[in-house]
Amino acid sequence: MEKNLHAVQEIETLTPETFLIHLDRNNFSFKPGQYAVLRNPETGEGREYSIYSSEKEDRLSFLVREIKDGDFSRYLRYLKVGSSIEIEGPRGFFILDDQSLGDAPVLFIATGTGISPFHSFATSYTNLNYHLLHGVHFADEAYGSDAFCPNRICLCTSREDKGNYFGRVTYYLRENKVDENTICYLCGNSEMIEEVTSILENYGVAPENIRTEVFF
Numbered sequence: 222m223e224k225n226l227h228a229v230q231e232i233e234t235l236t237p238e239t240f241l242i243h244l245d246r247n248n249f250s251f252k253p254g255q256y257a258v259l260r261n262p263e264t265g266e267g268r269e270y271s272i273y274s275s276e277k278e279d280r281l282s283f284l285v286r287e288i289k290d291g292d293f294s295r296y297l298r299y300l301k302v303g304s305s306i307e308i309e310g311p312r313g314f315f316i317l318d319d320q321s322l323g324d325a326p327v328l329f330i331a332t333g334t335g336i337s338p339f340h341s342f343a344t345s346y347t348n349l350n351y352h353l354l355h356g357v358h359f360a361d362e363a364y365g366s367d368a369f370c371p372n373r374i375c376l377c378t379s380r381e382d383k384g385n386y387f388g389r390v391t392y393y394l395r396e397n398k399v400d401e402n403t404i405c406y407l408c409g410n411s412e413m414i415e416e417v418t419s420i421l422e423n424y425g426v427a428p429e430n431i432r433t434e435v436f437f
């Protein structure tokens with residue numbers, strides 16, 4: 222079967238551990254919130270990555286955290302501009318339904334690089350009625366924050382008091398009640414997703430209004 226190869230345009234360093242990989246889009250079509258499998262065309266090894274860029278952009282971008290001793294994230298980091306990577310997809314169902322795209326209040330909750338699908342939502346759709354909680358360790362991990370309205374984002378920093386809230390997203394949510402009619406989208410590590418799901422259910426949010434994408 223023919224491989225879908227995309228040329229690397231740029232590897233953009235954001236912090237010592239995170240970077241954006243920008244690729245030629247080559248008419249790759251997706252819905253904001255979906256992910257793709259990036260593969261080394263020579264070895265076939267691959268991993269899933271949520272799409273960070275807007276559906277309107279000519280290039281396709283992914284936000285990656287380089288994992289110490291992680292095979293694939295390190296391979297991506299050191300790819301040369303002009304080299305090719307294989308893409309499979311799009312995949313996944315972490316997309317906004319009609320209600321969320323309308324006037325309904327939606328709550329986005331991300332940890333770390335889990336901000337990617339929300340960045341794609343915010344840059345693809347205008348007039349979303351969202352509020353975003355982004356949980357990071359340090360304020361310089363507020364990846365792509367320019368894409369979000371300042372009055373709609375709450376940066377929760379757990380290791381320094383330089384965000385909008387000093388503490389984890391779970392602490393913020395325990396102190397700030399969520400209306401039971403809110404549609405909630407959660408993306409990041411499984412520990413956060415489990416804890417946040419339980420908090421939201423205790424507030425009366427229906428399970429079908431808690432939508433999740435687990436990275437690890």
Ligand SMILES: Cc1cc2nc3c(=O)[nH]c(=O)nc-3n(C[C@H](O)[C@H](O)[C@H](O)COP(=O)(O)OP(=O)(O)OC[C@H]3O[C@@H](n4cnc5c(N)ncnc54)[C@H](O)[C@@H]3O)c2cc1C
Nearest residue numbers: 268269270271284285286288291292293294334337436437
């Ligand atoms: C649907 C989906 C979407 C994903 N989207 C992204 C994305 O947009 N950006 C991204 O960086 N990763 C994303 N991941 C994780 C990604 O697929 C890889 O697991 C990750 O890059 C590590 O691969 P590795 O080979 O370097 O390390 P591995 O040896 O495969 O993993 C080592 C360990 O690193 C930890 N880990 C994995 N991902 C992360 C992370 N993002 N932050 C902190 N610790 C992590 C886990 O504990 C894992 O067991 C996604 C995963 C899924 C399932």
